[in-house]
Amino acid sequence: MTNIKGETLIADIRQLDAKGSGQAVVWRENELGNPKKLKLTIPYALPGEKVRVTVERPWVRRWRAKADEILEVHPERIGPACPHFERCGGCVWQHWDYSGQLKQKTDHVKQSIEAQGFDPALVRDTIGMEDPWHYRNKMEFTFAPDGTLGLHEQGNFRSIISLETCLIAGKDMVEAAMEVAKWALDHKLSGYDKDSHEGLLRHLMVRQSFATGEMMLALFATEAPVGPLEKAVNDLVERIEQKCPQVKSLLWLENTNWADRAQAEKTHILAGRDFIYDELVGYRYRLWFDTFFQTNPKQAQKLVELALEMGQPQKTEKMIDLFCGVGTFSLPFASRVAELAGIEIVETSIESAKRNAEDNGITNTYFLAKDARLGIDQVLETFGKPELLLLDPPRSGAGGKVMRRIGRSKPERIVYVSCNPDTFATDIKELIPFGYQLEAVQPVDLFPHTYHVECCAVLTYVGVPQ
Numbered sequence: 001m002t003n004i005k006g007e008t009l010i011a012d013i014r015q016l017d018a019k020g021s022g023q024a025v026v027w028r029e030n031e032l033g034n035p036k037k038l039k040l041t042i043p044y045a046l047p048g049e050k051v052r053v054t055v056e057r058p059w060v061r062r063w064r065a066k067a068d069e070i071l072e073v074h075p076e077r078i079g080p081a082c083p084h085f086e087r088c089g090g091c092v093w094q095h096w097d098y099s100g101q102l103k104q105k106t107d108h109v110k111q112s113i114e115a116q117g118f119d120p121a122l123v124r125d126t127i128g129m130e131d132p133w134h135y136r137n138k139m140e141f142t143f144a145p146d147g148t149l150g151l152h153e154q155g156n157f158r159s160i161i162s163l164e165t166c167l168i169a170g171k172d173m174v175e176a177a178m179e180v181a182k183w184a185l186d187h188k189l190s191g192y193d194k195d196s197h198e199g200l201l202r203h204l205m206v207r208q209s210f211a212t213g214e215m216m217l218a219l220f221a222t223e224a225p226v227g228p229l230e231k232a233v234n235d236l237v238e239r240i241e242q243k244c245p246q247v248k249s250l251l252w253l254e255n256t257n258w259a260d261r262a263q264a265e266k267t268h269i270l271a272g273r274d275f276i277y278d279e280l281v282g283y284r285y286r287l288w289f290d291t292f293f294q295t296n297p298k299q300a301q302k303l304v305e306l307a308l309e310m311g312q313p314q315k316t317e318k319m320i321d322l323f324c325g326v327g328t329f330s331l332p333f334a335s336r337v338a339e340l341a342g343i344e345i346v347e348t349s350i351e352s353a354k355r356n357a358e359d360n361g362i363t364n365t366y367f368l369a370k371d372a373r374l375g376i377d378q379v380l381e382t383f384g385k386p387e388l389l390l391l392d393p394p395r396s397g398a399g400g401k402v403m404r405r406i407g408r409s410k411p412e413r414i415v416y417v418s419c420n421p422d423t424f425a426t427d428i429k430e431l432i433p434f435g436y437q438l439e440a441v442q443p444v445d446l447f448p449h450t451y452h453v454e455c456c457a458v459l460t461y462v463g464v465p466q
């Protein structure tokens with residue numbers, strides 16, 4: 001590849017890539033004097049803009065370039081509200097008016113399904129938030145080696161941006177995190193150094209139920225909270241009890257593993273219990289520090305209601321909830337069908353789903369901890385053919401094997417909840433030879449100011465074409 005690092009170029013942004021960065025093509029003479037096409041990725045450039053860029057480095061068969069000057073500005077470009085914008089990689093579209101973000105999300109879903117041969121007119125306009133700020137109910141902050149608490153700098157996992165604010169986390173959560181940050185500095189506690197593997201404090205996970213108000217603070221550290229640490233830990237408990245009475249679970253989690261993940265080998269409950277209560281669509285859930293739960297509860301409620309509307313569950317029907325997690329969709333659907341089987345690979349989530357069903361007085365569910373591919377076969381054998389199937393796979397999608405098994409089991413209706421329009425489109429294409437028709441796709445914005453888009457779609461069995 002011709003080395004163009006450091007060159008200044010003028011680029012017209014034609015479209016955005018899957019991560020929301022601008023893409024452009026420029027022509028430039030190579031060493032032989034022939035025109036050569038160069039593909040550029042330009043973070044923070046918006047479609048239709050003309051930008052002067054400096055080329056930084058090769059980037060997956062493209063060149064990554066930094067926008068130095070916007071020569072023709074997108075009419076929806078606005079000033080970002082957050083002081084951490086660009087350094088923190090959390091909200092890459094804060095400089096784009098919210099209505100523009102929503103339109104882009106709709107277009108992304110349309111393009112994804114059209115690329116697989118579906119009619120883009122089936123995609124409805126994205127359902128956005130009335131107030132797209134402070135929507136996240138879970139955040140993970142990291143300690144720098146000097147004990148400062150903050151957020152990872154984009155593209156540099158060794159650099160921490162000291163936490164001043166976060167406009168997408170719940171307001172109380174940021175205040176509680178600031179209390180912990182102050183406590184760590186007051187006691188001169190060290191943060192973990194990823195190179196030397198020395199230091200005490202690693203991460204702070206904050207999660208809060210917006211429905212019950214209950215909050216969990218989970219501190220990940222390399223040592224147990226005993227001996228010389230006891231004084232500091234007692235002070236933390238006192239401060240949190242006084243200043244953050246909504247904290248119903250204050251945890252100290254030992255993690256000596258070198259991997260940079262918020263995981264725990266041993267849990268110490270410093271105050272309260274080891275879980276908090278949350279509620280969604282009228283159902284109660286227990287959330288532990290490692291429980292997957294939808295992170296934008298307002299929009300998740302709309303998503304569940306949408307899935308119910310699209311799936312039309314009937315009291316006489318059997319249903320499978322594939323990739324069911326802790327039962328976010330299972331519980332509201334179970335109340336509306338005869339029987340529901342949930343399949344999920346993570347055992348603790350299945351344990352949690354069973355307990356959540358019990359806590360909510362739901363008795364017609366059967367939960368299985370298994371890989372989706374094997375779980376479907378087992379459930380079909382013992383449970384029989386379902387009339388309704390809902391699947392909500394991870395970003396990588398369900399994959400051809402799972403989709404063909406679904407197709408062969410011939411449910412009358414399939415509700416597909418997806419957080420990745422591209423894998424969603426390739427997955428549903430697998431259903432067409434089995435006689436399914438895509439009826440509608442509704443994108444929902446669960447992650448304002450980011451490029452992520454969730455969608456809920458329904459397919460019906462119309463018979464195999466002769």
Ligand SMILES: C[S@@+](CC[C@H](N)C(=O)[O-])C[C@H]1O[C@@H](n2cnc3c(N)ncnc32)[C@H](O)[C@@H]1O
Binds near residue numbers: 293419
């Ligand atoms: C997007 S989450 C959806 C969870 C749930 N429906 C919810 O809304 O809370 C995807 C789920 O798929 C599970 N999962 C990932 N790979 C799986 C597999 N191969 N088989 C079964 N479940 C899997 C994950 O553990 C996760 O709980």
